[in-house]
Amino acid sequence: MIRFLTRFAAPLTVAALMAAAPAAQAGVIFSDNFDAQGSSNALNFNGFTNWNVSAGTVDYIRSGVAYGIHCAGNIGGCIDLDGSNNNAGVLSSKLVYDLLAGTTYLFSLDLSGNQVRNESNTVNFGFALAGDLGSFLASELVTLDRTNPFSTYTVAYTPGSNVSARLVIGNSGGDNVGLILDNVALSSEVPEPGTLALLGLGLAALGLRRRRAA
Ligand SMILES: [Ca+2]
Ligand SMILES: [Ca+2]
Ligand SMILES: [Ca+2]
Structure with missing residues (x-):
C-alpha cells in the first residue's frame, strides 16, 4: 500500500501544482x-x-x-x-x-x-x-x-x-x-506560464526525493 501511494502520489502532486499555477x-x-x-x-x-x-x-x-x-x-x-x-x-x-x-x-x-x-x-x-x-x-x-x-x-x-x-x-x-x-x-x-510549470515540476520532484529519503 505504501508503494502504491509513492508511485501515484507524485504525478498527483505535479498535477495539483500545475493546476494551482495562475495563467499568465x-x-x-x-x-x-x-x-x-x-x-x-x-x-x-x-x-x-x-x-x-x-x-x-x-x-x-x-x-x-x-x-x-x-x-x-x-x-x-x-x-x-x-x-x-x-x-x-x-x-x-x-x-x-x-x-x-x-x-x-x-x-x-x-x-x-x-x-x-x-x-x-x-x-x-x-x-x-x-x-x-x-x-x-x-x-x-x-x-x-x-x-x-x-x-x-x-x-x-x-x-x-x-x-x-x-x-x-x-x-x-x-x-x-x-x-x-x-x-x-x-x-x-x-510571469511566464512555462516558468511556473517548471517550478511546479521542480517542487514536486523535491517533495518526492524528500519522501524517499525519509
Ligand atoms: Ca503601396
Ligand atoms: Ca493613402
Ligand atoms: Ca477601428
Missing part, C-alpha cells in the same frame, strides 16, 4: 482602436491622440465612407499607412514605455491588405529605442496583398535590461496605398 497575467498597458479619432476621412492626417507621424504621411479612414476601405469589424476608424503625398508613413507612440528586464511585452495590431489596388505592401512594426526610432529592439515584417482580410499580428519582446522604448509602425514605399491598420495594443505578460 496579460496586463493591457495601452490600446487604440482609432474609432474616436475623428468623424470623417482625413488625408495626410497628423492630429493623432496617441501617435506622432514621424515620417511620411498616413490617412485617417472612416469605415466604408469612401475609397472602398473598411476598418476592422466594418465600423469606426482606422489608418491607411501610406498617406497621400507618395511618402509612406511612420507612426511612433507619443508615450515612452519603460520596459523592465525579464518581463515579456506583446505589441499587437490588426492589419489588412490595402483593399483598393492590386499590389502588396509591407509593414515593419516593433519596439524602437525611445531616442532613436530607427533602432528596433524587436520587430516584425508583415506583407499582405490587396485582398488579405484583417488579422492580428504580434511582436514579443523580453528586454535583457531595463530600456525605454516607443512603439513604431511603418509602411514601406510611397504610392499613396498602404496596409490598413486598426486595433493596436501593448500588454505585459508576467
Whole structure:
C-alpha cells in the first residue's frame, strides 16, 4: 500500500501544482482602436491622440465612407499607412514605455491588405529605442496583398535590461496605398506560464526525493 501511494502520489502532486499555477497575467498597458479619432476621412492626417507621424504621411479612414476601405469589424476608424503625398508613413507612440528586464511585452495590431489596388505592401512594426526610432529592439515584417482580410499580428519582446522604448509602425514605399491598420495594443505578460510549470515540476520532484529519503 505504501508503494502504491509513492508511485501515484507524485504525478498527483505535479498535477495539483500545475493546476494551482495562475495563467499568465496579460496586463493591457495601452490600446487604440482609432474609432474616436475623428468623424470623417482625413488625408495626410497628423492630429493623432496617441501617435506622432514621424515620417511620411498616413490617412485617417472612416469605415466604408469612401475609397472602398473598411476598418476592422466594418465600423469606426482606422489608418491607411501610406498617406497621400507618395511618402509612406511612420507612426511612433507619443508615450515612452519603460520596459523592465525579464518581463515579456506583446505589441499587437490588426492589419489588412490595402483593399483598393492590386499590389502588396509591407509593414515593419516593433519596439524602437525611445531616442532613436530607427533602432528596433524587436520587430516584425508583415506583407499582405490587396485582398488579405484583417488579422492580428504580434511582436514579443523580453528586454535583457531595463530600456525605454516607443512603439513604431511603418509602411514601406510611397504610392499613396498602404496596409490598413486598426486595433493596436501593448500588454505585459508576467510571469511566464512555462516558468511556473517548471517550478511546479521542480517542487514536486523535491517533495518526492524528500519522501524517499525519509
Ligand atoms: Ca477601428
Ligand atoms: Ca493613402
Ligand atoms: Ca503601396
